Amino acid sequence: MTQTNEGSLGALYHPLIGEQLENPYPFYARARQEEPIFFSPELGAWIVTRYDDVMSILNQPDIFSSKDALRPVVRYTPAVFAELSKGYPLVPNMIDSDGRAHTRFRNAASKAFTPRRIRQLEPFIKDVATSLVDSFIDDHKAEMISQFAYPLPLEVALFLIGVPKEDMVQARKWSNNLAILISSPLSEERQVECARDFVSIQQYFMRLVDERRKEPREDLISDVLQTPGEEPFSDAELAHLFCSMIVAGHDTVAQLIGNGLAILLEQPERWQALCAHPEDIPQTIEEILRYDAPVHAFFRTAMQEVTVGGVTFPEGASIMVVFGSANRDEARFSHADQFDPHRSPNHHLAFGHGVHFCLGAFLARKQGQIAFETLCQRLPTLRLAPHQTLTHSPVLRQRGYSRLEVVW
Numbered sequence: 001m002t003q004t005n006e007g008s009l010g011a012l013y014h015p016l017i018g019e020q021l022e023n024p025y026p027f028y029a030r031a032r033q034e035e036p037i038f039f040s041p042e043l044g045a046w047i048v049t050r051y052d053d054v055m056s057i058l059n060q061p062d063i064f065s066s067k068d069a070l071r072p073v074v075r076y077t078p079a080v081f082a083e084l085s086k087g088y089p090l091v092p093n094m095i096d097s098d099g100r101a102h103t104r105f106r107n108a109a110s111k112a113f114t115p116r117r118i119r120q121l122e123p124f125i126k127d128v129a130t131s132l133v134d135s136f137i138d139d140h141k142a143e144m145i146s147q148f149a150y151p152l153p154l155e156v157a158l159f160l161i162g163v164p165k166e167d168m169v170q171a172r173k174w175s176n177n178l179a180i181l182i183s184s185p186l187s188e189e190r191q192v193e194c195a196r197d198f199v200s201i202q203q204y205f206m207r208l209v210d211e212r213r214k215e216p217r218e219d220l221i222s223d224v225l226q227t228p229g230e231e232p233f234s235d236a237e238l239a240h241l242f243c244s245m246i247v248a249g250h251d252t253v254a255q256l257i258g259n260g261l262a263i264l265l266e267q268p269e270r271w272q273a274l275c276a277h278p279e280d281i282p283q284t285i286e287e288i289l290r291y292d293a294p295v296h297a298f299f300r301t302a303m304q305e306v307t308v309g310g311v312t313f314p315e316g317a318s319i320m321v322v323f324g325s326a327n328r329d330e331a332r333f334s335h336a337d338q339f340d341p342h343r344s345p346n347h348h349l350a351f352g353h354g355v356h357f358c359l360g361a362f363l364a365r366k367q368g369q370i371a372f373e374t375l376c377q378r379l380p381t382l383r384l385a386p387h388q389t390l391t392h393s394p395v396l397r398q399r400g401y402s403r404l405e406v407v408w
Contacts, residue, residue: 028325037311045318051329053309058353064300069096087199088236108227112220129374144404149257157249162219174201202239255294255400275376284341290348296324296399
């Protein structure tokens with residue numbers, strides 16, 4: 001198969017605009033039937049849509065490298081690179097490393113994500129969720145992405161890393177701009193502003209690192225610094241590890257909450273049923289993760305010529321595995337396009353698979369559970385505000401709404 005297949009679906013693939021941004025699932029259903037692996041000239045990458053093919057790639061991390069997993073989906077201007085050069089050099093971290101390097105990062109961060117540590121976090125998560133609802137409950141309306149879905153996991157991620165409460169407001173601003181810089185098309189002026197904040201949060205984290213070297217606490221920074229048997233991390237590695245944890249730790253949970261609310265409120269009987277049976281929340285979250293996965297896709301790089309699903313990738317080929325499509329694969333899930341909160345089993349790929357399975361999956365599920373428990377309890381009459389058009393943020397690897405207006 002060549003990269004210029006005449007009639008290939010690749011020529012029709014435009015994931016960041018129009019219908020394919022708002023509802024890509026019919027296009028992926030067509031691809032799974034007609035051309036389950038196709039080349040996208042727009043992305044310069046092969047697109048893999050079937051569950052079994054995605055699993056095949058994720059099960060071979062030595063052949064399909066994660067080294068370009070975080071490649072920017074936007075082109076930076078020289079002015080942006082000039083700003084970024086004022087910070088620490090861009091080095092691999094847990095998400096875009098392989099083999100021993102990946103294991104080293106993962107071992108260092110894993111202590112922060114043990115079930116024991118996350119159970120200790122539960123009261124904090126509940127307090128944040130409660131205070132956020134307190135801040136708008138008397139208004140009888142809210143924009144749930146900016147007022148609840150984003151601030152909840154961001155505050156939890158910052159707290160987990162070790163950011164003191166008095167620095168939260170500033171750290172939230174820096175973190176938001178860091179996430180936007182990596183994922184979204186921006187004007188040059190906005191890119192430069194976000195790059196400046198990227199450097200600022202790197203420098204801030206390194207100040208915390210210096211403090212924890214002298215006086216460790218029970219937080220992620222101290223955990224990483226005290227990991228036994230590992231060679232010490234460089235300052236650049238530390239800066240990028242904590243920055244990546246911020247982005248991975250809050251964007252995806254925010255989208256889980258936002259996507260879930262949209263799914264449940266679009267058919268009000270779903271929300272009413274969940275409020276009547278909050279014990280169904282954990283299973284409902286699993287179906288939200290499958291049906292509209294927050295982590296929609298990820299890149300891999302072929303380290304040698306290799307064949308998957310009858311298609312031969314050349315060495316060095318860029319490959320995008322589409323979790324969102326795999327999770328709707330009819331060959332794997334019965335009635336795959338139907339939302340079924342009682343679906344069992346539900347072996348979705350929302351957290352990936354294999355050596356790069358999301359380290360924060362348990363924490364993400366716990367935050368989702370507490371978020372929906374809090375909203376069901378406090379806002380049982382929640383409904384979508386009328387006369388709004390729900391639109392998605394133009395982000396390639398992730399999937400979430402830009403705004404979600406609700407009333408009660």
